[in-house]
Amino acid sequence: MSLTRMYGLFLRHFYLITRSFPRVLDLVYWPTIQITLWGFISNFFATHTTYYNNAVGVILTCAILYDFLFRTSIGFNMLFLEEIWSRNFTNLFIAPMKIGEILTSLVATALIRALIGLIPAVLLTSPLFGISILDLGIFLFFLFLSLYLFGITLGILVSAGLLRYGPSFENIAWSTMFLLAPFGCIYYPIEILPELFQKIAYLLPLVYIFEEARNILINQTVDIQNIYNAFIWNGVYFVLSIALFYYSFNVAKKKGTLINMGE
């Protein structure tokens, strides 16, 4: 793996973001709107329900965590789509970059994109709603890490689809998170779901992450097993996504998708 090459690909996206004010605005705008909206909803529920009585900010914290997941996943897809939209795709794939280098560079860049959006929004929550996501303590790091892993896993899966099927797969890139959100139990406990949906939800890392976030904030206890389960499932899906990406690359080389990308 070459750090120089990975840095080169990072630079390509860094230059793009820093040269374009609308792009920076776009990164910051949606998380801020999302979190402000959920902040007011959170305040309403905190004062009108018993479930959230002792934990002002549970919904808002979960909204922030979900937004981080969403931004990471979409951020990764965007990096890939940018190459297709700018007709630079072929240039990238004829450069002597290993697939692992491309993925590593995009994974790091996606994190930076997600943080650019998230940090201002998180900073707003304290003065606006009197809530700090840091209430999750040291476990916040593990929850974020877990969400980050799942976000890039989804990003890699969608990119594998783009490689295999071309730009027509673009719509899937936008809808993946919406498909999984109901099973993620982001704003409600898993018991709300029908039994069949619960079984599906337990196969995803999301339910463990959001259940644990609520557990920490509402019950003031930590269930390490939830964090452990989230990492196990993340590991499984991450390895699968990498394998699928390599498979898609090889299929694309056989089918000719790489030279027709952008058409």
Added chain:
Amino acid sequence: MKNLVEVKNIKKNYGKNEAVKGISFNIKEDEILGLLGPNGSGKTTTIGMLLGLLKPTSGEILINGQKLEGNRIEILEQINFISPYIELPKKLTVKQNLTVYGKLYKINNINERIEYLSEKLRLGGLLNSITGELSSGQKNRVSLAKALINEPKVLLLDEPTASLDPEVGDFVRSFLENYKKEKKISILLASHNMNEVSRLCKSILMMKDGIIIDKGNPEELINKHGRKNLEEVFLKLTRSKNELN
């Protein structure tokens, strides 16, 4: 002169469709080989296979003595490509684009290399311009600079002067002639501009329906087919049944 490119009986099938049906050719160092053929003749597929973007169904490609299969990264370090159908990121400046590709190709002294190329390709005043705001001719020269950033031993050119005005087209052709002579590189030139091919290429491959239907130097081909120029030879060959098969 040694062969920098060796193509041995490569075939490419897309399902039942045979895009390339077993072609072989070599390109020596300090040689420009013209690749001519009508649309759908297999030129792009052939270039795609040389770039490692397409996996041949069978056959073998060697670049500078190394098999492409299994040595993709090492070989991509030695080749590069220009086509009007691919572009550099439009929002980046010329210098940023060249810096990015300098990093991707792990070039030492990127700034020196950019300075050298900008002088040779008359990009001096454009380095801080936004790539997407350049004229076609300027974009073409920037793409050429990107294609030469890694000092390739093998350069693949797909319609390198398409949509350029005669002055810029002539500049690019002269540049390529001189650069090839100076660096002793191999160039594969796919073009529909017969004057360009006549001027730059000592040898030509004519492709049709996935096979090579004729080859030779421009004069030989013109004499052999009793035509006045290469364009007439092209028309005769592409409208007739395969010559060599």
